[in-house]
Amino acid sequence: MINKNKPLVVIVGPTASGKTSLAIDLAKEFGGEIICADSRSVYKDMNIGTAKVANAEMNGIPHWGLDLASPGDYFNAFDFKNYAINKIAEIRSRGNIPFLVGGTGLYVDAIIFDYQFSKGVDVDERTTLEKMTITELQDYCRKNNIELPENNKNKRHLIRSIETKDHPAAKKDKPINNTIIVGLTTSKDELLTRIEFRVEQMLKDGVVEEAILLGKKYGWSSEALKSDIYRVIKLYIDGVIKFDEIKTKTTILDWRLSKRQMTWLRRNKFIKWFNIKQAKTYIYSQLAKLG
RNA sequence: GCUGGAAUCGUGUAGCGGCAAUCACGGAAGACUGUAAAUCUUCUGCCUUUCGGCUUCGUAGGUUCGAGUCCUACUUCCAGCA
Numbered sequence: 001m002i003n004k005n006k007p008l009v010v011i012v013g014p015t016a017s018g019k020t021s022l023a024i025d026l027a028k029e030f031g032g033e034i035i036c037a038d039s040r041s042v043y044k045d046m047n048i049g050t051a052k053v054a055n056a057e058m059n060g061i062p063h064w065g066l067d068l069a070s071p072g073d074y075f076n077a078f079d080f081k082n083y084a085i086n087k088i089a090e091i092r093s094r095g096n097i098p099f100l101v102g103g104t105g106l107y108v109d110a111i112i113f114d115y116q117f118s119k120g121v122d123v124d125e126r127t128t129l130e131k132m133t134i135t136e137l138q139d140y141c142r143k144n145n146i147e148l149p150e151n152n153k154n155k156r157h158l159i160r161s162i163e164t165k166d167h168p169a170a171k172k173d174k175p176i177n178n179t180i181i182v183g184l185t186t187s188k189d190e191l192l193t194r195i196e197f198r199v200e201q202m203l204k205d206g207v208v209e210e211a212i213l214l215g216k217k218y219g220w221s222s223e224a225l226k227s228d229i230y231r232v233i234k235l236y237i238d239g240v241i242k243f244d245e246i247k248t249k250t251t252i253l254d255w256r257l258s259k260r261q262m263t264w265l266r267r268n269k270f271i272k273w274f275n276i277k278q279a280k281t282y283i284y285s286q287l288a289k290l291g
Numbered sequence: 292g293c294u295g296g297a298a299u300c301g302u303g304u305a306g307c308g309g310c311a312a313u314c315a316c317g318g319a320a321g322a323c324u325g326u327a328a329a330u331c332u333u334c335u336g337c338c339u340u341u342c343g344g345c346u347u348c349g350u351a352g353g354u355u356c357g358a359g360u361c362c363u364a365c366u367u368c369c370a371g372c373a
Contacts, residue, residue, distance in 0.1 A: 002335080012353060013303095015328075038328090039326085039327060039328070039329085041327055050328080054306090074325085074326075075326085076324095076325045076326065076327090077324065077325060077326095077327075078324085078325040079325080081324095082323095098331035104327065104328085105323095105326050105327080106323080106324070107327085109324080110324070113324095115324050117324060117325055118324070118325075118326085120325055121325055121326095121327080148333095149323080149331095150322055150323075150332085151322055151330080151331050151332065152331090152332090153324075153331060153332065154322085154330055154332080154333080155330075156323090156326075156327095156329080156330050157322090157323065157330075159329070160323095160324085164324090164325090165326090169312050169324045169325095170324090171324075194363085214340085223326050223329065224326090224328095224329095225326045226326090226329065227293080227329085229328090230328090231328090248344080252316095252317080253328075254328080256328090257328050258328095259319090259320090260321095260327085261318080261327095261328090263321065263322080263323095264322095264323080264327085
C-alpha cells in the first residue's frame with residue numbers, strides 16, 4: 001500500500017497562461033506525471049495549432065491524454081473522465097503524483113467533481129433530432145414535459161435535454177478528496193501578448209501546412225478542425241482572408257476562448273488563484289508537507 | 292482652381308422628413324455533464340435597478356408641427372477635369 005495518499009494536483013487557467021511549463025517544472029521536482037485535460041490535444045496530428053506539448057519540452061515527464069483520438073472521432077468528456085480516472089490510479093500506483101493540467105473546464109470538472117454522466121448518445125435518435133429546427137425541438141420538449149435548458153435556443157443543449165430525459169446527471173458538491181486545485185491568473189495585457197506571440201510561433205512552425213494536411217486527411221467538416229486557428233486557416237485557404245489576417249483573427253478567437261474558459265472556471269469556488277510564481281510556491285509548499 | 296460625390300455609435304455600413312437610429316465586425320458579461328478551442332444568450336451613446344430621462348448622425352444657421360434625411364454657408368475627405 002504505497003502512497004495511496006499522493007494528492008491530485010490540478011492546474012487550470014486560460015489558454016496560453018503557462019500551465020504546461022509550470023506543471024512540468026513541478027512534476028520534475030516531485031516525481032509527477034501529467035494528464036492533459038485538453039479537448040484539442042487529444043487529437044492526433046493536431047500538434048502545432050493546438051500548442052500541444054512537444055516531446056522536447058516534456059523534460060522527461062510522462063504526459064498522458066495526448067493523441068487519444070483522430071480528428072473526426074467521437075471523443076468527449078465521458079471518454080476523458082474514464083481515461084483520466086484510470087490514469088490517475090495508475091500514476092499513483094507507481095508512487096508518482098498525478099498532475100491534471102488543462103484548459104477544458106468540463107473535462108477538469110468531470111474529474112474533480114466526479115461527474116456521473118447521463119445517457120450516452122444514440123446515433124439514430126441524434127440524427128433524427130438534428131434534423132429538427134429549434135422551435136420544433138422546443139415544442140417537442142413542451143409536449144413531452146421536458147424542462148427546457150437555460151440555453152433554450154442552443155440546439156445542442158435542446159437535443160441533449162431530450163436525449164437525457166429521465167436520466168439525470170449528478171456531481172459532487174465538493175472536489176474529490178486529496179486534490180490541490182490551482183488556477184493561474186494573468187493580466188489582460190500579458191495574456192494577450194502571450195497569445196499573439198504563440199500564434200506567430202505557430203505560423204512560423206508551419207500550422208498552415210499542418211492544417212492543409214489535416215484537411216486532406218480528415219476532411220474539413222470534422223469538429224476538431226473548427227478549433228480556433230484551423231478554422232481561420234481554412235478561410236485563408238479558401239481565399240476569404242489574406243495571410244496577414246490569420247494572425248489577428250486567431251488572436252481574437254483565442255482571446256475569446258480564454259474568456260470563456262475563465263467564465264467557466266470562475267464559478268468553481270475551490271480553485272485557488274495565483275500568478276505563476278505564487279502558484280509554484282504554493283504547490284511546492286503543499287507537496288513539501290507530504291515529504 | 293473648376294466639377295461631382297461623401298461626412299452616422301471603437302471600425303465598416305443601413306437609414307422614401309416622423310421611434311437612439313440598421314447590419315456586420317470588434318468589445319463586455321453570462322450559460323453550458325456524452326461535440327466544450329464546440330454551441331448558445333444578453334448587453335454595447337450617456338444617466339437610471341425598472342419605468343423612464345438626457346444628448347446624438349462633420350460645424351453653424353435655415354425650412355418644417357417634426358430633420359441623420361430638405362436648403363444655405365463653412366470645414367475636411369475622395370473622384371474626375373485642370
